[in-house]
Amino acid sequence: MKDLLRKIRKTGRVAEDPPERPAESAPDALRELGGSVQLRHVDAGSCNGCEVEIASVFGPVYDAERYGARLVASPRHADALVVTGPVTRNMEMALRRTYEAVPAPKGVIALGDCARNCGVFAGAYGVVGAVRDVVPVDVEVPGCPPEPEAIVAALRGLTGR
């Protein structure tokens, strides 16, 4: 216990200072969420590179929860979906149903090049299409994988904080 406390004191704060607040970019439908957006992550067929970046976004260094974004465990608890990867045939129905399960008002973030336009997987036999082809997309984050700063900026655009 003492070690733990000492460790905490010695380590101090590791989160980076928040950069300037980006210009508000939330779609109109999501404005009423008022600074707090609960996110459900759906892996629609990603290579898991994007997941690693999401993990670091919600880790201590970038700490996106500071800006009112939070990952939750069920679409029923969520305001928006974070979808990574191209939509594969196996995940198409699941993605649709997950989208239906989110209560309105709701939004979708397509994270990574794959989610935007199938990226390196374009034309593969198991791929149905980009996220936009299956559910309506509100925000897109480019990059393969996108840098944490870019993801944080996109999330801050949604929360407005």
Next chain:
Amino acid sequence: MTSVTGAALSASLGASVLAASAGAVLPRRIRPVAAGIGTAAAGAAAVVAGVAAMTGRSWSAWLPELLPLAGVRLAVDPLGGLFIAVTGAVAVCAAVYGVGYARPADGHGGHGLDGRTVQAVLPLFVAAMLLVPAAASVSTFLVAWELMALASLLLVVAEHRHRESVGQAGLWYAVMTHLGLVAILAALAGLAAAAHGESFDRMRAAAEGMSPAVRGAVFVAAFAGFASKAGIVPLHVWLPRAHPEAPSHVSALMSAAMVNLGVYGIVRVGFDLLGGGPRWWWLLVLAAGAVSALYGILQAAVATDLKRLLAYSTCENMGLVLVGLGAGGLLVTADARPLAALALTAALLHVVNHSAFKTLLFLAAGSVLRATGLRDLDALGGLRTRMPVTTAMFAVGALAASALPLGNGFVSEWLLLQSLIGSLGEGGTITAVTMPVAVGALALSAGLAVATFVKAFGTGFLARPRTPQAEAAAESPAAMGVGMGAAAACCVALALVPAFTVPGLARAVQVVLPGQDAVAGQVTLRLAAASSTMSPLLIAVGVAVAAAALLALLRFATTWRVRRRARLWDCGMGPMTARMEYTATSFAEPLQRVFDDVLAPETDVNVTPLAESAYLVDSVSYRARVGDRIESRLYRPLIAAATAVGEAARRLADGSVHRYLAYGFFTFTGVLIVLAVTR
């Protein structure tokens, strides 16, 4: 002397005999109906007799010609009347239910329950149970007791043609009940010898002057015998075997009426005939009760067989009753009579409550068993839509058994708790140490009971059916519904207006503690001794009003919202299958882990690798079982030892006539020598 009590009791016994003969001679088609009506009439008459006795109309009779040498001596006082009334009420429910239960169910075939043996023996079993609390002499008592044991044994093995396990269960029951009989016989015979007379009056009068050693020995032997009938740990082993295997209405009679007579015996011998005793008696009773309550409900919490679960719950409830008796006895020795009377009242009320809800639960379990052929909770489910009446009945019983407000179990457990808490300051160190422990045991068992019955109801009746048999279940015949309904009505009445039992219970307690009135009040129960009050009816009204208000508020709050019909969330893939549901085993798993040291569950994991490589798995089999640890640790070695002795004794009898003659000769000479020396 004629009185309502005597007339009603005679009518009841007469009706039982008529019902038994109807069951023995009538053709199969009308046999269950005739015997059922007769038994129900006998039960109803017994209720009248018991209630009459509880209102103070005691009755006694001596029929010298009926039994050779001793004659039959009967006496019904309020204490006996209480047990007669309870037995009668259970018999009414079980008999009406039995009419439907004995009819072959579609799909599962008859269980042969409309056969002559079952139909003729069931009324006799009821009659024997009515005679036990009415007996007023040792010989009458023992005859009735043995009749009860034999009749119930015949009923337990009624379905031996259908299942292997029935025979085993019957064997355990026969052995345990007869060992119990031996202990009771020894106790009562010893008491009668010391009192120079075998009528209860005589023994009562002579008990004061006996030596403490004799009294202690009599009490311990009687306690052991009666505790084995009441299913008290560690003498409970027959219960979780016999109750599941017996036909369900017989289980109800055994679990709700017969085990009570064990309690009756302890009260009659300990408090009445011996007139109370030293502290260690009651500490023994209290400890046995507390252990039984905890062990019973723990086993029930992890049981997956519905009727086994109910059987263990009987162990628990009888344990609670014994906690009440033990506390009562202890408080008498501490000279806190008002509190002692409260504890005894609580114990007796719990007997009544337990009988009501256990009848209901066993009958409902039987209804499920008849419709599906299943007792395994892990294979049931989805009965709510298929068997709505049975589900509602089981829900009422489960609420009562989990000792939550609105159920009748709550009332008596609350009384018991009050008496235990109230007695903290009485009687010095011993009570100051034991009572908090008893309170803890009571609270823990009540908490586990909630988990147990949530499990039983939730996995057994709600959700989706887990097997085709459960899927194909259909509601039981009307007669069974009426039987269950009567038991449910008793539960509700006892839960809402328990005060109607108070005068009768007070008289029953006054048999052993004269001049005490522990509980008063009509709607609100007032406990003078523990200076507290409770009003079950007002609680119920309050809960109903609060629930209605909450519902109205929710309705109102959602009126201005648009309703959206959405798919059930199934992780996006679906469809959800019954395999994904919580099972009884998985529900109880956390509890099982917490109480790992007590329950010692056995798990077997067998991994079979592929032939090509030890790292590739072909199949995994997993088996988990929670056995009865007391049975395997205490009884198995005993049985093994008895078998070994039996094998060894066989060598004495090798078939040689000469040797047998020699045995006779030497024994005879030996006896003569002993007699010559001692005289």
